[in-house]
Amino acid sequence: MTESAETWLKSLNSLHTPLPSDFDGAKGHRESIESRLDFDPGGDRMFEIDSL
Known part of the structure; x- marks a missing residue:
């Protein structure tokens, strides 16, 4: 099966x-x-520290 790079990229995206x-x-x-x-x-303090 042959597909163009554009078709492959659209599929991946x-x-x-x-x-x-x-x-x-x-x-x-x-x-x-x-x-x-x-x-x-x-x-909020704990959430901000955990998010770092």
Whole structure:
């Protein structure tokens, strides 16, 4: 099977392109983390250190 470099690159890129559902999941995850940080006054300190 012969394919052009452009076809191969588009195929490869499609594997690494997030789906709309991935963005929705990330948004929900972010909102969950933000609500926990708002609830726990010391949580942001621990979260920032852990993220480094």
